[in-house]
Amino acid sequence: MLRAPSCRSGRLLALVIACTAAAPAASLAQAGEVNVYTYREAKLVAPLFEAFTKETGIKVNTISASAGLEQRIATEGANSPADVLLTVDIGRLKEAVDLGIAQPLKSDVLDKAVPAQYRDPGGLWYAVSARARVIYAARQRVTESEITYEELADPKWKGRICIRSGQNIYNNALFAAYVAHHGDQKAEAWLAGLKANLAQKPSGGDREVARDIAAGKCDIGLGNTYYWALMNEREPDKKPWAEATKVILPTFQGHGTHMNISGVVLAKHAPNKTNAVTLIEWLVGEKAQKIYADINFEYPIRASIPPHPTIAAYGELTADPLPVATIAANKKKAATLVDKVGFDN
CATH class of the missing domain: 3.40.190.10 (Periplasmic binding protein-like II)
Incomplete structure (x- = not known):
């Protein structure tokens, strides 16, 4: 869990939010790290991030919440430590764009892996799985x-x-x-x-x-x-x-x-942009897509990966x-x- 240096881990989430919002982005822009704000349950994303770290050496710091992450990033402004926003619904991706907290991402890797209907025409968000x-x-x-x-x-x-x-x-x-x-x-x-x-x-x-x-x-x-x-x-x-x-x-x-999607946004002021792009591209790769299918029971975005047998049986x-x-x-x-x-x- 991502924390600002002066925050005590035992405090309430609201206080954690206040502390991390006040932390300068530069203090969190460390080599080999990427900061993810996510609506996904920790147990669902943990296998993904553990596999990513094992493969790339990049540590993933996460903040999870059930609501309000877009507004939080907007409030944090240029000091936001957020590199990536990982959502569970297209509505929250749209809200991130409307709030101006996303930056366009141009990636041949993403454009090749993610069908056009599951990505923003301007590259402001991409799906990583579907349901x-x-x-x-x-x-x-x-x-x-x-x-x-x-x-x-x-x-x-x-x-x-x-x-x-x-x-x-x-x-x-x-x-x-x-x-x-x-x-x-x-x-x-x-x-x-x-x-x-x-x-x-x-x-x-x-x-x-x-x-x-x-x-x-x-x-x-x-x-x-x-x-x-x-x-x-x-x-x-x-x-x-x-x-x-x-x-x-x-x-x-x-x-x-x-169909609805789980998708990602590259944060406007991402302090670890290179690592963030690496993570986002990794999430549509074969290893991550298989994890989405086999552990999370979602439809992979990547056409080469089949759904879990239970899902296929529908x-x-x-x-x-x-x-x-x-x-x-x-x-x-x-x-x-x-x-x-x-x-x-």
Whole structure:
């Protein structure tokens, strides 16, 4: 964990933030180091950074948080020790750009490895892994093997759907993709129809969606691909929730399955820029992409790396070709429509 020299490790995170914000960037610009601000859970990124350090000799210092890292970097300004921002959603990448904390990165390595739909046209951010927003369905009660996102508003699902908050970053991205495909009016009508089909007030997270399906409170719900795999493979107390459900890869009519990304930004004032670029390029290399697939249960960005067998068992993925940048451009509209229809009420 990255710390400013005068901060005591036992203090609250807020104090740590204040101390590191006050530290001059030069004091943290040490040879052989790179400073990463990340939204990823420590246990998920640790294998990546350990492998990177072993291969390159560059030490990775991390600060993890569940929110506010973009604003923190902006507040730190030119004194920010941040070299890289690693996010779990396209919305936070867009916010980083909007706040002016990213600098363009020109890299043939990245452009070759990352498909155009998963990177910023100006090089301000790149995806390092992908995840699909899929349907968890009751294994014993749902016979369907194919469902479109549009069908979620069909009255046949009335009282049968569980979902986390409509303003959650993952749902917001899906709803933004719906706006991009169908326009504001149709998206509003669809959200109203989806709300009418809910079995209960939106709450919890994706794991809780599976829990409630297993408990018979609903029959289907939305979740990210990797949560189901984690429950099934790594979380014994939640494995019964996975066993009671199955994963269906939904699609937009005439398109494909909605994809979101984990991505990186090169910080505007990166004190260790060379090391930062080395790390970012390493994250799309074969070794890192295999770690993303085998440990994090995510879809690799690099086409040559197959997904984990558990993820592959969901079925053949036809990814929606909609550029992630287009999804980001519609997130504000989606959030407004969620409130307009009273989705979370």
